[in-house]
Amino acid sequence: MSRDVVITGLSVLAPGSTDTEGFWKMITAGRSAIRRITAFDPAAFRSQVAGEIDLDPAALGFTRREARRLDRAGLLAVACARRAVREAGIASGTDLDPGRLGVSVGNAVGSATSIENEYVVLSDEGRQWLVDQKYQSPHLFDYFVPGSLARETAWAVGAEGPVAVVSAGCTSGIDALGHACRLIQEGSADVVVAGATDAPVTPIAVACFDAIKATSRRNDDPEGAPRPFDRTRDGFALAEGAAMLVLEDGEHARRRGADVYGAITGYAAHSNAYHMTGLTRDGTEMARAITTALDEARIDPTAVRYVNAHGSGTRQNDLHETEAFKKALGAHAYDVPVSSIKSMVGHSLGAIGAIEVAACALAIRHGVVPPTANLHEPDPECDLDYVPLEARERDIDTVLTVGSGFGGFQSAMVLRKWRGGRA
Template sequence: MVTGFGALTPVGNDRESTWQALLAGKSGVAPITRFNASGMPTSIAGEVTGFDPADLLDRKRQRRSARFSQLAIAAAREAVADAGLTIGQEDGGAPAGRVGVVVNNAVAGMDGVENAVDTMHMDPRKVNPYFVSSVIPNMPACEVAIDLGVRGPVTASALACASGVYALLEARRLILSGEADVVIAGGTDSAITPVMFSGLSNMGALSRRNDDPAHASRPFDADRDGFVFGEGAVVCVMESAEHARARGARPYAEVAGGALTSDAFHVSAPDPSGEGAMEAMRLALRASDTDAGDIDYICAHGTSTRINDLTETRAIRGVYGSHAYDLTVSSPKSMVGHLIGAAGSLSAMVCALAIRDGVVPPTINLDTPGEECDLDYVPHTARQSEVRAAAVNAFGFGGQNCVAVLRAV
């Protein structure tokens, strides 16, 4: 059972403000402020704004932690509060040893690495002594555990852009195996840096619609020219059904099952046949004991790159058959950009809230559907629609495909 959510995204610094902005079709893509991007091929991004780590951490903890950990801590605190969970208490809460953490990411503390290299060239003695411990991939999960006093299993995985969805599947496994009663799970990333943008720009992956940021991310649209890089953190509280019921928790939805497959094709491009993605979808339906016809909504990976959007559409048609034209599909990346390690966990939150509220967020900027992009992508405007079961698609560099199914409870 998912009983709580917390979020920091380019359109909101908490769960509900993010959700309302997505329903309103608000774009959080804007000119980069994190560094001077003038003269670069791409100078726009989806940044988290208005977040001050001093509001939640003292100066020592700020110095020892990187931004991706700080965002994760804030999202985790909100998720725990939303769930009404007290950690460390038997009555109405959970013993610390029975609570786990799975917070995944894709690129770790890239901003800290670049800053440390710059500092080293000026004076090696001034490199932050907490540099190494702050940027390693497991640190957001560990920082969340330290912050909340969690002593159960704590882990982190890096599956590129599939990381956020896999966190939920790993949390589910920990609960079903009996290793934990509660798991704080999600994804985080913050890597809006000069080197990252230089590399992705040279790859030709990023949109260069710098003069019109709000319309730059265009999943499934014929005029899409690349994805928009973003940052953020989305974390949820997952509990066993027994634990949630015993304390009277209010569940949003259940993570009914999921699957992970590999394309074994290319380091950055998806297999155009969509076979790996289709297999992940099929296995996720089987693992969750869900018929394809029971899925009402798919929160798409929908990156706004030509090959991804085309391949994902082909894969959905291949798995869902004629039902592919009956269900709704949309991509929140049209509004927030690609949150990388947090992208899949945001999509899972979107599915859970769509189930809760009976409304599906839109894919904005979809003016003219691209080649073979012939599904119902909910263009421009949110739509009232009963959602009893939803699927989350996430596909990462290296050909990692992860799909999860969420159901109403």
């Protein structure tokens, strides 16, 4: 079994685009997809902007029955999984034993859209304290069980190997991919369809982030709302989205002549056991995750050619990350370009880590560093090269991507160019 885990297919559904190509064009153009919320009337909320997807189930190949049964997060996950598997040329039951095909799905808030909608109906718009079960959907149980997202994905791709949901808040996407890597490295699967999905643009989710003032209130300028590392930043823009990647044992991919985006060579996850929403200023916990991931990848920090930041745009996160990069990368932190795509597609909670890994794989393939949009007035305390406004062409053979989540979760992953042998 090869040490290397390679990416042989990927698919992204994010705000502002309906496919991976559109997503890549948008983020490399530095164009923001954040807008005033349309899913419901946001007038009563402090933050009224979000990254929404113009989701058309029929255009994505879903039947009306599927569209009614699946929650929005499920639709995004299944659509991405189908596309990624098709791109990778993987079909269980033909050249691939379905028992050697696994699924790993990251998710933070479950089927949030359907759960809230069902409550509104069952409680008669909140007027009834005791809900009337006569009006409930027959699929309500599935909405309460996050494992249903992995099950639906497994059914969609014909996976009969290991199937799991990883839920670790905002690092769920990276962590689901990390779990998939371990399955391949330990020999439990040859191929794993892995990624994450979340659809949290609902009144209750917006209210939760309003309460802790984590989201931007730049309601008069939605596209300019998320501004990571900028002196005027005031929080992130909530978003929905999904990304699924086909991860494959390197030797397995070579034997079948697969087209490879790159290899995942290092992964680590740590926790700070510190605070539910707070972060230490010195960035020690994220730095620890980065160092562990680099050690697993067996590379020196100076080999990193691009860093995809968590870059949420909250004041404490951006300072925490800046210090973490300095701690983990040393003087090289000042030389390597760093950027945040959340400035363009928002923060889709558990899904964003997988979306960012997909962006890193595309950056390696195309030799382009996506910019940080809306970075007009750099915070003097965020004094690294955060690639403001415009993308850069650059030969990229090694990428570091990081994630930070409420509860103290800190994750890091290393991707490297694939040359048919060792990464």
